Amino acid sequence: METIFGNLQGLKSSQLKQLQRLYHQRIPGDRITTPEFSQRLAAISTEINQPVCAYLNRRGQVIRVGVGTPRQTQIPPLELPRYGAERLSGIRCIATNLKPEPPNDAALTAMALQRLDALVVLNITGSGFQRRGGGATGYVKETYLAHLISNTKQLALTQHGLNATGINAQDSTLYSSVSPPLSLDMLAQEDFIELVEGLEAEFQREFIAQEVDADHDRVLIVGLFTERTNPQQFQDTLAELARLVDTAGGDVLQTVQQKRSRVHPQTVVGEGKVQEIALTAQTLGANLVVFDRDLSPSQVRNLEAQIGVRVVDRTEVILDIFAQRAQSRAGKLQVELAQLEYMLPRLTGRGQAMSRLGGGIGTRGPGETKLETERRGIGKRISRLQQEVTQLQAHRSRLRQQRQHREVPSVALVGYTNAGKSTLLNTLTNAEVYTADQLFATLDPTTRRLVIPHIDTNEPQAVLITDTVGFIHELPASLMDAFRATLEEVTEADALLHLVDLSHPAWLSHIRSVREILAQMPVTPGPALVAFNKIDQVDSETLALAQEEFPLAVFISASQRLGLETLRQRLAHLIQYAVDSR
Structure with a gap:
């Protein structure tokens, strides 16, 4: 049985049947509507004393009937055909109106949200007159035809002194055109195919002019x-x-x-x-x-x-970046673990693919079985990945023990993402770590040998410096947990070099975010030296503020090789202090 949408309260079974019979109507493909169909809608609407909306596809078939206004009966977005900014949805709405007025803002907004081919409003009159055999009758007094138009067409109409209604979407405006009152015969003579093809050609030209990259x-x-x-x-x-x-x-x-x-x-x-x-x-x-x-x-x-x-949400974007950046086996392992741990609690009811019916007696079905199968499979995969991460932790621990046995001090390079850690590592050690002006450009930790002067003898001494994954404000908990093997490089290092991008407007906030993350580490990290990077890109006022707030910090430019000798000397003092404090 065909479904009638909207407010059905108080309707008789005979009236519901009349509405259901509308599904069997068909209009010629090149016509917006016919007088016969429109008068039938008007008669039903008058009898139930409520507006009625019929939605038709381009073949002229009625695909949805609703009791209420276009706003109250609109098709949910997920049920609409897929379309882009250059196309219309392929559906038009023919709506009755018990008041003699043009389409209101709510109706035009509903048209825009559904990207309808057209909205036809039938103003009806005669409500209250009795027809033979009982029931009220009514007829179409006047009609209005509304449709969307491109911004280019809107400008042309404005230049000719004609009106186009703007439907606001914050800084963007979608424009619609509303015809003057038309008779039913005039409306029935409109060439629907010519109208729709002309509109979509305008949208297509405007869409192409925006140089849209389909891959993004x-x-x-x-x-x-x-x-x-x-x-x-x-x-x-x-x-x-x-x-x-x-x-x-x-x-x-x-x-x-x-x-x-x-x-x-x-x-x-x-x-x-x-x-x-x-x-x-x-x-x-x-x-x-x-x-x-x-x-x-x-x-x-x-x-x-x-x-x-x-x-x-924000976490999913970060996870996607991590998935793109992971190069090593360890990095890919940790990213997959983070993604699965994030996904597991979100399986229930996610999308229509699961088709979950619910929980409890009488509601279990195939969807529930599929959901549980997915959850069980992901749970097993998480357990396996956690075992591998544990093995990775053990491997890294053995490497650190070897370094400590050889008494080679270590420094972990930490900082907000895009602070320039990889650039600094490359500059100090001639490493070839990938760098780019992007967030999380490098994901896998890289350890290199760095030679600095000994503070007592001034003889060269070797230390190990590790470039770690960049931090970010409110680093997702799933990433913190999955990357614990990598983050241990921070907690096990003798000292930290906290690099800050001084050219970023929110550099103070970045320092707080990094310190908050370090405070959450299971083992308290060693002493830290703050180094302000990119000083060649800041003004004297910002530089003075940083020097006042952090008098013990060092100021450098990794890309321009400024202040690096001072950095090496300060690192030597930091490492000597860290070693003496063991």
Whole structure:
């Protein structure tokens, strides 16, 4: 039996049958509607005294019938056909209206969210008149035809003094055109195929002009500003998230922000903002939405259902970068472990692929079996990977014991991601570690031999310096756990060299983040020397502030080889202090 959507309360069975019979109607493919179909909709709408919406595909078949306005009966994004910013959805809506007025903003927004081919509004009159045999009758007084238009077409209309309605999606605006009142016969004569093909040709030209790279995700970033958030830290977080997305290979199209007292438990942001995100995503042709915080499985599910595109959180972006950067067997092992540990609690109800029916008597089905199979398989894989990580820890421990037996001091190079650690290692030791102006450019730890002067004899002495994985604000717990074998290089080193990118606006925040992560280590790391890098890219005011805040720090430029001799001497004093303190 065909489903009728919307508000069905109070409807008689005979009225429901009339609505269901609409599914058997068919309109010629080149017509928007016919007088007969429109009058039938008007008669049903008048009898139940509620607006009615019929959704048709391009073959003229009725695919959805709803009781209510276009906003109340719209098709959920996940049920719509896949389309891009250059195409329409292939569906049109014919809606009745009991009030003599053009389409309102809510109806036009619903049209935009679904990217409908067209929205037809039938204003009906005659409500309250009785027809023979009982029941009210009504007829179509006037009609309105609305459809989306490209920005180029909107400019042309404005130049000719014609109106185009703007449907706001934050900084982007999707425009629609609403016809003057038309008679039903005039509407029925409109060539539907010519209309749709013309609209899609305009969108296609505009889409190509944007030079879209099909190989990259088109990303919309969403940030939530709460009462607990510092305004500057919030902006720094969004800027960092944009860098993460860029590093992962995505193109950031726009950032959407909302200020709320607290996080919405179901959708993080408010209902109105979710609708704005959905409209912005489809206006810009985004295929991925990234939130600036961790999302629960239910939040992801709710957001994807309402927005219609894939939704991920900050942790998933970082995991994706790590997966791309891992080169060694150890690195790949730890990344896979982190991904699986992150995925396991999010299996329940994730996507329609699991088709989980629920828990309890009468609700178990094939989906539950598949879910448990997936969970069991991932659990076994995690156990196996954890065993391998334990073996990796033992191997690294043996290497460290050999170094200690030879009494070779060690220094761990730590710092925020992209602080220049690999560049400094290359400069000091002539290593060939990969460097790039990207977050997490290097993932695997690299140990090299460094010669520095002995503070007593001034004779050259060898130390081992290890480049470790870059830290980041609120480093995900799954990464902390999975990379414990690598992070032990930090806790087992005799001393730390904490490198700071002084050219970054948030350098003070970076120092705090690194120190917070070091404080979470199971073993307290050794003494640390702070080294400010990239001093050639900062002004004198920033330099003076850093010298005042950190009088014991050393100031260098690894790329320009500035201050390196001073760094070697300060390292010699640091290592001597660390060795004497053992």
